[in-house]
Amino acid sequence: MAYTTDRFVREVRVTPILITDPPLLNLSGVHQPLTPRTVVEVETxxxxxxxGETYGDTEYLTAIQRVAPRLAGTDVSRPTALRAxxxxxxxxxxxxxxxxxVPASGLRGxxxxxxxxxxxFSVFEVAYLDAWGRHLGVPVHALLGGRVRDRVDYSAYLFYKWAGHPGxxxxSWGAALDPQGVVEQARLFVERYGFGSIKLKGGAFEPDQEIAAMHALRAAFPDMPLRLDPNGAWSVETGLRVARELTGVLEYLEDPSAGVDAMSRIHAETHMPLATNMCVTGFDEVPDAFARNAVQVVLSDHHYWGGLRATLDLAALCRTYGVSVSMHSNTHLGISLAAMTHVAAAVPNLEHACDTHRPWQDEDVITRPHTFTGGAVEVSDAPGLGVELDTDALADLHRRWKDSDVRDRDDVAAMRAVNPDWTAPRLPRW
Ligand SMILES: O=C([O-])[C@@H](O)[C@@H](O)[C@H](O)[C@@H](O)C(=O)[O-]
Ligand SMILES: [Mg+2]
Structure with a gap:
């Protein structure tokens, strides 16, 4: 093939934005009305x-802005070279x-x-693979080895929530503050998106209330896989009790308690499959956790595992050790959902429906936001990620960022606006 500079980066644009977010409750507090994301454009x-799309908090934005000017002249077909x-x-x-x-924002270990x-690395790798795929006229999943499925299943991601932000x-979701509210929210998710699995974000209420919510979900949806994720809020004793009470109800329990010691004890004594996006969040944490059988499902997330190819490496590692793999999510828009769907399509051993926050977002920066049918997103065969930037929407959301002083996700501060005495709970909370 003739030598060409077509694939070389001419310019990189980094745009911080603020997007609206509903009042979703978790262990730390509540989601703010506006939350930051960063959008990256790499032009060849x-x-x-x-x-590419990723976190917008200052720490990430600053690092991305420092790296961006160094990318001119690099080759989008060689994202791995960016590591150095x-x-x-x-x-x-x-x-x-x-x-x-375990910061207030993120709850990601x-x-x-x-x-x-x-x-x-991840946000630039996604943008490089998108650009390279567009050059070649092939989808990103083809650059990852090709899709092994046509559709990627996602799960309904329920949250306890207030009806609206204070004031x-x-x-359109209404309040969900008790088991009945949780079931009503699940019905909306199933009606609107056809999801076939359900996850409840726990850690917001006493464990008994959350156990009751899971039993209510089981009664309302007898055949659906169910999960509960309190983000490590419980002591080992509480984790053991909840695991026993929900045996036969849950497909897995996610991060009942913090750390490998606690997780391995809960699994050893209850045999409940445990998933994590907190105690195994990087390759260096894998050996100890796997050796001690602390996790049976690793929730991958290309945004922090180091990109799409790293997600495939993680999946191969999980396969080797007989550990399942699925996908974690934080608040995100359509560029992230496209990247999640391409890599999920290429992971052979994806054994559970992936998490996504996307239904909670009313806005997007792509011209044709994804639709969920039967709870799944169709895998695109269009070049690159298969999504187009909505430049007007991006400009509007960036203007909002410029006009506001919100720079970081801070669920603790958002809760403090309602409850001035609120502080980040110390673990274990219960
Ligand atoms: O969005 C949230 O409130 C979640 O708690 C999120 O921050 C977690 O990272 C995540 O969804 C999880 O599965 O732990
Ligand atoms: Mg989790």
Whole structure:
């Protein structure tokens, strides 16, 4: 093939945005009315633009903005080469802490420089693969080895929630503050999107209330796989009790307690399958957790595991050790959903419906937002990610970012606006 500079990066645009978010409750507090995301555009000399989307919090945005100017002249067909460049810009002290262990925002396990770099790499890797796929006229999943399924199943992701943000009109979901409200929300999810699995974000109420909610869901949806995720809110004793009470009700329990010791004890004593996006969130945490059988389902997430190819590596590792793999989600829009769907389509051993927050978002930055039919998103065979940027929407959401002083997700502060005494709960909370 003739040497060509078409694939070389001409310009990178990094755009912070604020998107609306409903009042979803979790262990830390409540989602804010506005939450940050970052959109990356990588334009090649050949005129193709690759897209990426990730966290918008200051820590991520600043790191992405530092790396972006260094990308001019790099080749979008060689995203792996970016790792060295990112090390150069952000430093080599991988173990250096970047934030408190389980921060208010995210609930995604330990934070160090290696993990921040994995996130920075990920957003650019997605944009490079999108641009490269557009050049070649092939979908991103083809660059990952090809799709093994035509549709990716997602699960309904229920949250306890208020009817609306304080002082604002109720949203179209209404309140869910007890088992009946949770069941009503599940019915809306199934009606609107056809989901065939259900996850409830727990850790917001006393364990007995959340156990009752799971029993109510089981009664209302006798055949659906169910999950509960309190983000490590419980002591081992509480985790053991909940696991026993929900045996036969849940397909898995997600992060009942924090840490490998607690998780391995709960599994050993109850045999309840345990999933995690907190105690195994990077490759360095895999050996100990697998050796001690602390997790039976790893929830991958390309945004922090280090991109789409790293997600495939993780899936291969899980396969080797007989551990299941599925997918974690944080608040996100359609560029992220496209990337999640392409990689999920290429993971042979994806054994559970993936998480997605997408139904909670009323806005998007792509021209044709995805639809869920029968709870699934169809895998696109269009070049790249198969989504087009809505430049007007991006400009509007960026203007909102400029006009606001919200720069980070802070569920604790959002709860404090209602309950001035609220502080981030210490684990275990119950
Ligand atoms: O959006 C939330 O409130 C979730 O709690 C999120 O931050 C978690 O990272 C996540 O969804 C989880 O599965 O733990
Ligand atoms: Mg979780």
């Amino acid at each position: 000399e050949g005129g193709h633009v690759g897209l 460049l990112i090390d150069d810009v952000l430093g080599h002290d991988d173990a250096a802490a970047t934030a408190a262990d 330990k934070r160090d420089l290696a993990k921040l770099k994995a996130s920075v 604002a009109e109720p949203d």
